[in-house]
Amino acid sequence: MSWKSDIRVVVDFGTTYSGFAYANKASPEVITNDTWPEVTGAFKTNTVLKYDQNLRNVEAWGYPALAQRPSRRAERNSTSKPVELFKLHLGNMPEKEKPMLPKGLVYKKAITDYLTEMSMCVESFVLIKETVETRWPNVNFMEQVLLIMTVPAEFTDQANATVRECAYKAGLISTQYSEKLQLSTERSFMIVDCGGGTVDLTTRELLENNRLGEITERSGDFCGGTYVDKEFIKFLKRKVGDSAINLLHENHYGQLQYMVQEFCRRVKLPFTGNKKDFKTFELDIEEVCPVLKQYVSETTKIKLDKDDWIIDLEFEDVKAMFDPVVGKIIRLISGQLNAGASSGTCAAMFLVGGFSESKYLQARIKQEFGGQSTDIAAIVRGAVDYGLNMKTIKTRVLKWTYGIELSPQWKKGDPPERKISHGRINVFSKLVSRGTIVDVDEEFGKELFPSIEDQSAASMKIYKTPEYDGKYPDEPGMEKLGELILDFPDSQLGFNRKLEFTLSFGQMEIRAYCKNQNGKSVDAIFNLEF
Structure with a gap:
């Protein structure tokens, strides 16, 4: 069993997307999982669960739990809806702003259940990659490796303790206070961790012997990529009516999410903020969400019939979805830079997390900070394996x-x-x-x-x-x-x-x-x- 003690696993448990990577000290290669239920080639999967009707057993997790491709026939009312954004219950935010959970389901159970699925995925993936047979069926696999879980900077000690408790119940560790689990927000220089729900910032300096020192207080807020999705849903409500979207959410949530995911894939991620790059996107309701038609009022239906049930997303529409969220991130970065001004210039800035893929977010940060005395040298996409001990790699x-x-x-x-x-x-x-x-x-x-x-x-x-x-x-x-x-x-x-x-x-x-x-x-x- 000594080989397992050389394994380092990093789990990025995110608000909307999660992933993991691992490395064996015997090899410098860092391997990131890219195989998930019904999805291959993606480094992360959705932080979503779908339960049975009694909320006891997990029927699906990740992408299959969230999005459902529309069928020609309208779906029956679903008895089980996806559970998502449950990680936000760990954050220090007003209760009224936390996402609703199904009656009878507490957020700790949702977190534990998701980490349980992740644990089985990690064990299977690492064992296959390491080509080692499972010879110790009564031994907790995860207890034999060093597990690092990333947590947002704004998490309280109580929130971190809850993460550890849920990890223990999920079987990631054999005792609740096991040293085999490390919670880490460790970053180098300024890290802007743009997840789905939260954005976390911290600034550190490189000290002697490859040690890092924190030079500002960590900061963060709830302004991740899902808030752009929420602006898209508001846009849809203005086009088809609040009632239609609310009924769609209530009765056919899978189709609503399919429409949101199409927006993310075809509009949100490619959007650069440059009008010359933008081509009006035609959202074909009959193609991506046909069941929506039955909930639209007669007045709206007449108008949409004339437009062949196509809703145009113009440049200014999309920009208006981004700007409130991006503006909040810009202000967070400014605050972090001002807090560290007495310690000298910030040598580099790293964008990490799922929302960091946004070309518009990258462009705005470059525009705001790239040419100023803060000397922001670069904006890059981070990796889930940042917490690995890299100083041994030559x-x-x-x-x-x-x-x-x-x-x-x-x-x-x-x-x-x-x-x-x-x-x-x-x-x-x-x-x-x-x-x-x-x-x-x-x-x-x-x-x-x-x-x-x-x-x-x-x-x-x-x-x-x-x-x-x-x-x-x-x-x-x-x-x-x-x-x-x-x-x-x-x-x-x-x-x-x-x-x-x-x-x-x-x-x-x-x-x-x-x-x-x-x-x-x-x-x-x-x-x-x-």
């Missing part, structure tokens, strides 16, 4: 091939359709290949020269691809990590100027750095995906 095996976009002269044999202005062509220039073993902070660089003789600025676009090489930055699989823009002075020198570009890989981050010959530099930090 090398990494790269999962991606990394490179930059260059614009050399178009030459005979190059595709004619790729020829751009000034007789150039945009190509992918590889810096390091997938599968390469790199030391922590090892650098890969290039000396670069102007594409145009009187060029006054340089734009360095950084890409990654799962392939071992690439030709063009727009080919399938290429993903743009970010862009650095730097002055290119002394245009009178023409092509006799150079830039130094460097990409390095830290324990948790990729750092891109570009410097001109006058010493001016720009840099950015990106999440290193495992």
Whole structure:
């Protein structure tokens, strides 16, 4: 059984989405679970339960417990509705704002039941990955590993104690106060943890011997991604009526959630806040939620019939759903920066959590803080495995091939359709290949020269691809990590100027750095995906 003591499991029990990852100290690889009930390829699943009619047994959990694809026939009234957002009952928020639970169900039971399902999923996943047979049927598997559960910064000691109690009842640990369970909000620099229900912030400094010191009080509020979903539902009520949505919620909650999930997938996540990028989204009620038609008033039905039961979501409609939530997050970040001002500048900001995927949220944070004296170096997507002890890792095996976009002269044999202005062509220039073993902070660089003789600025676009090489930055699989823009002075020198570009890989981050010959530099930090 000694092999189990080398396992580190991190469980991210979120308000709307949850996930887990693990690592074995014998290997530097961090493995994130991406297989859930009815879903494959996603790093998290919904924090949702569905019980039997007596609220005793869990019939489904995760995505299958929440969303139901509409059928041609109207659903019968459901006797069992999904239970969601129950984690909010741990937060220090007014009782009237906490989500309603079915009569007879207490939030501690919901948390315990969900963690029980998660426990079985963790055990199965780790055992399969480690290719170890279960030889000790009477031994608690989770008690043999070190389990780290992330908790919001604003949780009280009582809330943390409740998490531990529920983890014990769920079988994650064999005794309630077992040291095999660690609750952690540990972060490095400023972490903005944008979950579904809560947003948590903390700022720490790096001390000697790879220790972290907290330099501000942790802060947080209830302004996560589900609050955008709530604004979408308000929008629907304005279009089809309060009563129609309320009846849909009451009798066909699965179809309502299917419509919300379609909005999230096709509108919420892609929304950038740039009007030029936006295309009016047509919400086809007959396709995504046909049962809604029976609840709409006659007056509204006449209008919707004329529109073929299509509701248009315009740019300003979607922006109005985001702005109250994003504005609250911006104010939280400002407060955290002001609280840490006496300790110096904030070197880096990390966005983590499900809502951090929002391109609009990322753009607004860059707009508000990217160019100010706080010197926010980067905004990145975090990983569920942040709590793992990373200081023992000295090398990494790269999962991606990394490179930059260059614009050399178009030459005979190059595709004619790729020829751009000034007789150039945009190509992918590889810096390091997938599968390469790199030391922590090892650098890969290039000396670069102007594409145009009187060029006054340089734009360095950084890409990654799962392939071992690439030709063009727009080919399938290429993903743009970010862009650095730097002055290119002394245009009178023409092509006799150079830039130094460097990409390095830290324990948790990729750092891109570009410097001109006058010493001016720009840099950015990106999440290193495992």
